[in-house]
Amino acid sequence: MFEFDQYLGFLAFLTIATMxxxxxxxxxxxxxxxxxxxxxxxxxxxxxxxxxARKK
Structure with a gap:
């Protein structure tokens, strides 16, 4: 389904979106x-x- 670099990109996206x-x-x-x-x-x-100030 995902290659390893796509998986890391997806995790980076989720991390940034969550932050x-x-x-x-x-x-x-x-x-x-x-x-x-x-x-x-x-x-x-x-x-x-x-x-x-107005009182004085």
Whole structure:
């Protein structure tokens, strides 16, 4: 069915595709929410500083 070099190519393809899949899952579940949460915290700090500056 497969020759040995075709088998190695198929294994390389599966390895790369699997790594890409798990990287996509990691980015979607950890990196993006961390990025959004950090930007929200920074924005809230800026709003608080602006509010404090207006009071003085």
């Amino acid at each position: 890409g899949f798990w990287l996509l899952i990691f980015i979607a579940t950890f990196v993006v929410p961390y990025w959004i949460g950090g930007s929200l915290v920074e924005r809230l700090k800026e709003l608080k500083e602006e509010r404090d």
